[in-house]
Structure formats: C-alpha cells, structure tokens
Amino acid sequence: xxxxxxxxxxxxxxNDPIDFTIMKKKPISTIExxxxxxxxxxxxxxxxxxxxxxxxxxxxxxxxxxxxxALSRLFTRLPPCAGERRLVLGMMADKPVDAVVRxxxxxxxxxxxxxxxxxxxxxTRRLARxxxxxxxxxxxxxVADALDQAVTDSAAGDQVVIVGSFFTVAxxxxxxxxxxxxxx
Numbered sequence: 519x520x521x522x523x524x525x526x527x528x529x530x531x532x533n534d535p536i537d538f539t540i541m542k543k544k545p546i547s548t549i550e551x552x553x554x555x556x557x558x559x560x561x562x563x564x565x566x567x568x569x570x571x572x573x574x575x576x577x578x579x580x581x582x583x584x585x586x587x588a589l590s591r592l593f594t595r596l597p598p599c600a601g602e603r604r605l606v607l608g609m610m611a612d613k614p615v616d617a618v619v620r621x622x623x624x625x626x627x628x629x630x631x632x633x634x635x636x637x638x639x640x641x642t643r644r645l646a647r648x649x650x651x652x653x654x655x656x657x658x659x660x661v662a663d664a665l666d667q668a669v670t671d672s673a674a675g676d677q678v679v680i681v682g683s684f685f686t687v688a689x690x691x692x693x694x695x696x697x698x699x700x701x702x
Contacts, residue, residue: 522531527627564687568592568685573665573694576672580680580687584609586617589681593625601675604668608632608686611640618682619648624676628671629655634685 579596583589583590609615612642614615629649631642642657649655658664661680668678681692 532576540658541572545547554614568595570597571694571698574669575697576669576676576678578665578669578678578680578690578694580690582687583681584613584683584685585620586614586621589618590621592679592681593622593629593697597677598677599675600676601673601677604630604672604676604678606630606632606658606664606668606678606680606686606690607682608634608636608664608689609640609645609682610634610638611644612638613683615640615645616648619645623650623653625682628668629653630658630664630668631655632658632686634661634683634689636685639683639685649691661686662693665690 536684566682571578571580577597577599579587579592581592583592587619603626605625607619607622607629608631609618631645633639633641646655646657656667657666658667665680672678680687
C-alpha cells in the first residue's frame, strides 16, 4: 500500500498541523515520510506532560505522571518556585499510591487531595493514609475543587502542581480551559 500525504511535507517542518489522512494525491517516498515524521516527533509535546500554565494569575504545572519514576523525574525538573508549592494529587487505586505518596512526602508541599470522577480512582482517605502524620492534607470533593482551593490559597510566587493521573490532569485542564481568557 502506498501512503499519500495530504499536504506539502515542507509545511510539517514549519510546525503546521499534520494531516495523516490517506489520500490519492502526491505520493511521498519512504525517506520523505521518515524525515517528516522524525522532524514532527522531535517537536511533539504531550498535553499534560510537564505542562506549564497560568491560571487565575498562579503558575500551574500539570503532569500525568502516576508512578514513582515519572513523579521523581518531574520533581527534579520543576521550574523554580519563589513561594510555596501546592500539590493537587488524584490517583487511580490500582497505581502505586503508597510509593508515590512516600516519595512526594519528602518535598516541601501543601497537599490537596482529590478523587477524579471515575470508579477506578482512589478516594482521598486512601491517599491520606499513605501520608506521614506530620502532613495535614486538604480533602477536596473533586479535582476542580482541589485546583480552586490550591489557587485560592496561593500568594505571589506560589506554584500549583497537579499530578497523579491522566484523569486528574484532564479534569484540571478542563477547568483551566473553561475559565481562562484566551489572552492570559
């Protein structure tokens, strides 16, 4: 089967949107296809992976990391924070909750626990049981509530980090996108 490109491959290099539909137009060679995909993949970013946004004037970092390795890596790469760092955490019950929470408990964080809206999600009591007694988390009714509370509690220079699941990040992004002005 031949693969046909629906646009000029040079457009890909300029970061224009890619259309991968199979068309009966101009065939491209395997080399062109490989170069185009390689160039596109090099600039590809996963929404919700180390994503930085401003929401209501507060710097937010969203990451879909849900295991020890991903979250350990994230915390070594977070942008500097002049104030306090607030953590919105929501995880699935079948993920390594204890290991993740133990790792993050070593970080200087204010904790906001949330349960993403689906049956697989760990409830906030489950997340809190994994925390050391010295940490007093906020239990929030939803990811949206946790995000709202963390941002409301923030002062200048604070940072809100939203992690633990693709679902947690998706719910937070939905709130941010619904409420954020296009110019912000």
